[in-house]
Amino acid sequence: MKELLSIPIKFLFVSIGLILLSALTGLFRGGARPEWELYTEQVRSILVAFVHPEKLTVTTLSGKEYPFFQDFWDVYSYSLAIFLPALFLSLFLSLLLTYLTILLPDGIRRRITRTAALLESTPDLLIIMIIQGGALYIMRETGVLLFSVAATASDPTYILPIIALSLIPSLMFYKVTLYLVNDEFKEPYIDLIRSKGFTESYIFYRHILRNIAPSLFTHSKAILLLLLSSMVIFERIFNIPGIFTYLIRFPEPDVIAVSLIAFYVPIFLLYAIVTGLIGRSTGQRLEW
Amino acid sequence: MTIIQQLFRKKLFLAGFTAVTLLFLSSMGYYLFFGDHIPHVPLQFENGDPLPPPYDGTVFPPLGSDTFGRNVAFVLFTGAKYTILAGIVIAFVRVVPAVFVAIGLHYFVPFLQKPLKNAADAINYFPMTLFAFLLLYWIRPTAVMDTSTGVLTRNPGPDMWPAVFIYIAVLSVVFIPANAVLIANEMKRIYKKEFIASSITLGAGKWRILTRHMKPFIVPQVFLVGMREFIQTLLLMAHLGVLAIFIGGVTSKQDLFGIGREISVSNEWSGLLGMWWDYLYTTYPWLSALPIIMLTLLIFAVKCMVVSLEAVLAEEAVTRDAMESDEKEDEPAGQLADSRPPFQLLPAKPAESRKHY
Numbered sequence: 001m002k003e004l005l006s007i008p009i010k011f012l013f014v015s016i017g018l019i020l021l022s023a024l025t026g027l028f029r030g031g032a033r034p035e036w037e038l039y040t041e042q043v044r045s046i047l048v049a050f051v052h053p054e055k056l057t058v059t060t061l062s063g064k065e066y067p068f069f070q071d072f073w074d075v076y077s078y079s080l081a082i083f084l085p086a087l088f089l090s091l092f093l094s095l096l097l098t099y100l101t102i103l104l105p106d107g108i109r110r111r112i113t114r115t116a117a118l119l120e121s122t123p124d125l126l127i128i129m130i131i132q133g134g135a136l137y138i139m140r141e142t143g144v145l146l147f148s149v150a151a152t153a154s155d156p157t158y159i160l161p162i163i164a165l166s167l168i169p170s171l172m173f174y175k176v177t178l179y180l181v182n183d184e185f186k187e188p189y190i191d192l193i194r195s196k197g198f199t200e201s202y203i204f205y206r207h208i209l210r211n212i213a214p215s216l217f218t219h220s221k222a223i224l225l226l227l228l229s230s231m232v233i234f235e236r237i238f239n240i241p242g243i244f245t246y247l248i249r250f251p252e253p254d255v256i257a258v259s260l261i262a263f264y265v266p267i268f269l270l271y272a273i274v275t276g277l278i279g280r281s282t283g284q285r286l287e288w
Numbered sequence: 289m290t291i292i293q294q295l296f297r298k299k300l301f302l303a304g305f306t307a308v309t310l311l312f313l314s315s316m317g318y319y320l321f322f323g324d325h326i327p328h329v330p331l332q333f334e335n336g337d338p339l340p341p342p343y344d345g346t347v348f349p350p351l352g353s354d355t356f357g358r359n360v361a362f363v364l365f366t367g368a369k370y371t372i373l374a375g376i377v378i379a380f381v382r383v384v385p386a387v388f389v390a391i392g393l394h395y396f397v398p399f400l401q402k403p404l405k406n407a408a409d410a411i412n413y414f415p416m417t418l419f420a421f422l423l424l425y426w427i428r429p430t431a432v433m434d435t436s437t438g439v440l441t442r443n444p445g446p447d448m449w450p451a452v453f454i455y456i457a458v459l460s461v462v463f464i465p466a467n468a469v470l471i472a473n474e475m476k477r478i479y480k481k482e483f484i485a486s487s488i489t490l491g492a493g494k495w496r497i498l499t500r501h502m503k504p505f506i507v508p509q510v511f512l513v514g515m516r517e518f519i520q521t522l523l524l525m526a527h528l529g530v531l532a533i534f535i536g537g538v539t540s541k542q543d544l545f546g547i548g549r550e551i552s553v554s555n556e557w558s559g560l561l562g563m564w565w566d567y568l569y570t571t572y573p574w575l576s577a578l579p580i581i582m583l584t585l586l587i588f589a590v591k592c593m594v595v596s597l598e599a600v601l602a603e604e605a606v607t608r609d610a611m612e613s614d615e616k617e618d619e620p621a622g623q624l625a626d627s628r629p630p631f632q633l634l635p636a637k638p639a640e641s642r643k644h645y
Contacts (some may be wrong), residue, residue, distance in 0.1 A: 008404070019408020025422040114595065121519050122589045125526050125561070126580050133573050225412045232417040233527045237565075244418055248531075251422050264413050 007272050019046050019257045026253035034035050042253045049254035056258065058250040068255060071246070076262060079231065079242035082161050086268070087227060091220070092168035094173035098181055099204055119151060120172045124165075124230045128237055131164050165230060169223045176219045180212040204237045214278055224267065291508055294600045304592030308372065311586075315369035324366045329353040354564070354575060366584055367555035371586070374456070374525065374535055374556065379461035379517040383510055386467035393472045394479075395494060401472055408466040416462075417527040423458045424533050429453045455535055459524060467513060471506070478505045507603055515594045519587050522558070525582055529562030557583050 023042035027033055049056050055066035101112055184190070185208070193203055235242040243259055294312065295301045343353045351360040393401055411419075478484065484501055492500070525535070536554050561579040568576040628633060 014410045014413055017407055018414060021414050021419065025419070028423050028426050052543065111335050117595050118588060118591050121523075121626060123523055123526055123580060123584055123587060125530065126584050129577060129580055133568055133577065136569070163329065208431040228413070229415040229524075229527075231416050232415045232421075233530055236530065246417065247418060251425075256422070260414060267413075269468070 007275070011268055012267075014117060016084045018264070019043065022046060022253045022257035022260065025251065025256060029251065031089050046210060046257045049258055053258065056254060058252065058255055066193065068253050068258070072259070075241055075243050075246045076259070078240065079235070079244065079263065080266060082158065082165065082234075082240065082242065083227065085158075086162045086165040086169070087224065088171035089162060090173055090223065090227075093166065093170035094177050095209075097170070097174045098177040099201070101178060102181060102185075102200060102204055113175070113182070116171060116175045120166075120168065120175050122168055122171070124168055124233065127164055127167050128234065132237070135160075136256065157238065157240070161234055161240060164238075165227065165234055168230070169227050172226065173220070173223050177212070180215055181208055184208050184212055217274060217278060221271075291524070291597075291600055291604065294603075295596060298596040298600070300592045301596035304589040304596075307589040308586065308593075311368050312372045314373075315365055318366065326366060327359045329357045329359060351578060352574070352621075360575070360578060361559065363555050364557070364578065366556050367560060370521070370535065370556040371525075371583075373558065375518045375521045378456055378460045378521045379514050381456065382463040382517045382521075383467055383514045387471055387506070387510055389464060390475060391469035391498065393468060394475045401469065404465055405469045407530055411462055411466065411482035415562045417531070419462070420458055420524060420528055421531050421533065424455060424528065425531075427454055427533070429630060452535060455533075461523060463517070463526055467517070470513065471509070473615045474506065475502060478502055508597065512594065512597055512601070513557050515590055515597070519590055519594070519596055522583060522587055525558035529558030529560075530565055532562050534559035534562060557586075585611045 020043070023039055023046060026042035027035070027038055054067075054069070057065045058068055059065050075224075101109055104112070155252055181204075190203060190207070193207065198206075230245045231242070232248075234240065235245045236248070246254055247259055343357075351364070354360055354363065393404070480503075484497060487497060487501060502587070528534075535554055557579045561576075561583065564576040564579060566576070567573060
């Protein structure tokens, strides 16, 4: 029972934290006013927004008010449509790379592990610049637009941001997977399977992958958080009309709190379900 | 052999360490002796027609000039010290107070560790770039329109030093809880070791255990966390630069043709990155690429140091584990006293032993 409760309690904790932090940003709009009354007022208005979400409005620069939900679902679904595929793509890419790596001889493998550790801290801005600059260069030289570099209202771009967003997380994830796989290969049961004549690929897919799945999942949280903070800058530079550009345009505490918690819900559900599945099939209770 | 001696034997560490130190010291020296003088490029002519800046590296080596005709190599060079200094200061404020919070957590209020972990988790789900941007965008000077009268007034924002202080505070304070939890966990892990139990039995107090037994384990970890935070800080600063928040604020400056442009005062790299980002879409994209390339190189240099420190710590752990398991074979009864020998007898290298046979 206690374990069943721990998942909603975690959701509650994160939500409360997000509300308190969003209220904090309210103190710094057009000047710093670190006053306690203002802060409690902000928290109260956010709570009201949760009770009456239909009354939530955003105010534009010219002072006009619009209902919050007029644009919200569009930007929300656009952001999710980039975020979730990027998460899965980076998972897939890193597993594929790991598989290709284990087929290589030991010496090269060790060198690759070290290089991956170095490369994982590449700034995401460098990747963006290379991709955008590269696309522009090809366009200038040949006149062929490989993919649309920035989104416009009528022509949303998906593929380029998804690929660009997933590159660095997949490198990070690749490093973690490689480390786990190398550890798993030292287990005695692997020697036994090898002696029976099974191929490396078979061992990798049948045994290794299954045994590292729980720890892989625990580590995936760090990747998720990295993706989240990259999203902000990606939306800005690729001109994606997503949830974070929306928040930069309308930085009102109640809007921020509602949007961020709404964005957290699918991530949370995904993690809750996977935790449950892994718990049922392996008996391990995962922390995340 | 101490950890530091081992580190300086690693080529990777030496390379990273020398690169960062040399860059910082030379940039600092240039400030002290030449007052950050940035040479300007005279207006260039082509077939008698004036050619407006920026000039690229082939016209004006080594790296060309920016739109004001300033020598880009020197602009980057003078900005290097501010970039490194800001990174170090912010990483320091993120980690060092966290150590003290962790000590307090571990000794006095261990029951607060779980709630604090959950609170720190919530910060994770608030994208850091967005959070820092929202807390900081009021410090940059903006044109504010009074909605009732429709008059545009210029809001100058706070002065330079308060602004720098606020920038550093925002980028560091919110990370203290997460780091404190991390270090407190590490302390808990060390506290479970046998030699701690033995020294408690021998009557050591909290202070002695902390300063004598925990310190050798905690200090390298703190450096490791600090260097990782340095990298994270640089990435965050670059993001903020693209969102037009610079350390040290912006001023207006007229270029060679009298067009006012906003420039970063300190020439600090993330500021330059933000200032020059839009040039990616013009005919001189190399200008916007330079700051991010420099930042990437700096990050790689620090990452080299991180990787080698991790390797040294892992080697230490392996020799220590080997020693502990040896002891267990010799004395099967679980011993409390720390019977580790004062020196280590490491197995001879295989290549050397082969010679004797």
